[in-house]
Amino acid sequence: IGFARRFATYKRAMLLFADPARLARLLNDPERPVIIIFAGKAHPHDEPGQQLIKRIHDFSVHPDFIGKILLLEGYDMAMARLLVSGVDVWLNTPEYPLEASGTSGQKVGLNGGVNLSVLDGWWGEGYNGENGWGIQPRDPNLDHDQRLHEEASDLLDIIEHEVLPTYYRRTGNSHSTDWVALSKRSMMSTIPRFNAQRMLRDYVTRLYRPAQAQRRRLEANNAQLARELAHWKHRVRQAWPGVSMQLMLQPPAHLYHDDTILLQVRACLNGLAATDVRLECLFGYAADESDIDVAQVGQLLPVSEDGEFIEFHVELAPEVAGLQYYKLRMYPFNDALSHPFEMGCMLWI
Numbered sequence: 075i076g077f078a079r080r081f082a083t084y085k086r087a088m089l090l091f092a093d094p095a096r097l098a099r100l101l102n103d104p105e106r107p108v109i110i111i112f113a114g115k116a117h118p119h120d121e122p123g124q125q126l127i128k129r130i131h132d133f134s135v136h137p138d139f140i141g142k143i144l145l146l147e148g149y150d151m152a153m154a155r156l157l158v159s160g161v162d163v164w165l166n167t168p169e170y171p172l173e174a175s176g177t178s179g180q181k182v183g184l185n186g187g188v189n190l191s192v193l194d195g196w197w198g199e200g201y202n203g204e205n206g207w208g209i210q211p212r213d214p215n216l217d218h219d220q221r222l223h224e225e226a227s228d229l230l231d232i233i234e235h236e237v238l239p240t241y242y243r244r245t246g247n248s249h250s251t252d253w254v255a256l257s258k259r260s261m262m263s264t265i266p267r268f269n270a271q272r273m274l275r276d277y278v279t280r281l282y283r284p285a286q287a288q289r290r291r292l293e294a295n296n297a298q299l300a301r302e303l304a305h306w307k308h309r310v311r312q313a314w315p316g317v318s319m320q321l322m323l324q325p326p327a328h329l330y331h332d333d334t335i336l337l338q339v340r341a342c343l344n345g346l347a348a349t350d351v352r353l354e355c356l357f358g359y360a361a362d363e364s365d366i367d368v369a370q371v372g373q374l375l376p377v378s379e380d381g382e383f384i385e386f387h388v389e390l391a392p393e394v395a396g397l398q399y400y401k402l403r404m405y406p407f408n409d410a411l412s413h414p415f416e417m418g419c420m421l422w423i
Contacts, residue, residue, distance in 0.1 A: 075190075075233075076161030078113035078146075078154060079178055081123040087112070088126060089167040091133060092226030098138040100230065106238045111161065113146040113153060154178065159185040162253075163237060166191035167229065170211030183264030186257045190232060192225065196268065205256070205263040207232045215362070288412050303410045307417065309346075310406045314419045316344030319353070319404055321423055322385070329392065339374055339386045339402060339423075348376035352407035352414070353386045357393075357400050366401060369394045374402075 081087060090110070091097060101108045112130050116123030127145070134143040146153065158164070164182035166173075166189070173195030180196055182189060189206040191197040201208040209228050212221040243250045266272070292300040319341040329335070337355055353374040358366040370393045374386035392398060402423040405415060 075108060075110045075163045075165050076113075076157050076182075076187075077110065077165045077167075078149065078157045079166075081114045081116040081126045082120070083122045083126065084169045084172040086167045086169055086222075087114075088129060089222065089226050089229060090165070091129075092222060093230060094133070094138070096230055098142075100234055100238070101139065101142040103238075106242045107142075108233075108238070109142055109144060110165075111144045111146060111157065113149040113157060115149050158182045158187065161187050162241065163187065164189050164191070166195075166197065167209070167225070168192055168194050170194045170214065180264060180268040183260045183268065186261050188253075188256055188260050190229075190237065200264060200268065202263055205259045207236060285412075292410070299410055303408065306350075306408055306410075310350060310417060310419070313344040313346050314406070316342070317346065317351075317404070317421060318342045319402070319421060319423065321402065325400070332391070334389050334391045336387065336389050337372075337374060337402070341384050341386060341404065342382055343384060344382070346406075348379075348384050348386075350406060350408070351404050353402065353404045355388060355390065355400055355402050357390070357398055359394075359396070360399055366399045369398075 077087065077090075079085060101110070112134075114127070116127060130143070131145050133139050134145045158178055158181040161182065164179050164187050166176055166179055168176070168191075170192055171194055173192070176191065176195035176197060179189045179191060180200070183200070183205075189197060189201070191201075191206070191208065192211050193201060193208045194211060197206075197208065209225055209232065212224055214221075240252050240256060241250055243252050245251070292303070319339050322338040322340050323336070325335045325337060326333075339353060341351075341353065343351060355372045355374060356366065356368045357370040357372070358368040361367045370390070372388045372390045374388040376384050377387045378385045403420055405420040406417040407414060411417070
């Protein structure tokens, strides 16, 4: 098992040692021996990171772990290349949701290694249930010590009851056919998705070519569209401080199968037209006290106008069950914008 990376505290290199007695029992099993290799560096001014390395060194020279916990010195790109191509299992235990990517795990998958990681960063996308192991992160709002305890217990459970039995399940041959199949699934799921060729193709097709097309569109006819868009933006910015909206009717608190929700919003656009804005309803589950995980978006359309007020309606059938929340948002909209939220103006209910 390999663990090699920058020793930042959020990467939680010590999670494996939350239960030293249990870890020692697993590593010293004569029928299923395990070696864990650590390597990495901490920033010269990152004293907590340096202390992590010292603590791992202290464990590596403890009688229970001599020859089982190895800490390699002189970590560099050459050593990293050897590790990601040589380990059987790559361990990554970041504190959710702080992992940006975790590219070393991608390299392991390319080389036939198997990832065992918290479902954060790239592994939250790359894990499919059959190409390695995932540690389900606990709620970030949970007590910190309890969260560490539960995730550390999950880690050791996976090693003891899944990793080791799969690796040592050998029937007459010198290797485990189950492990070879797992290694192949790791490669098949990683190579097509996590490589520079795919990344560059995505940049070209999703960003560079659309940006090039948008530029040509704005420059056409002596930049006529660009001039019109600039005038529209100025008009919207002048009017936006006076824009307001209110919900006319509270939706029912309880819904049954096939029930729909009618949302009615009365908006004062301060001189803007209904076509200058987009009004949407976001449905989903609570993510925290102030946000939701959006599962469904419905657009409200203008149905009537009374002086400076415009009424918008939408009738929605929720697509998911359970306790749900909703929010209403309104923002400036123009087909010529490069991005729907380009103006940076938004109202919420």
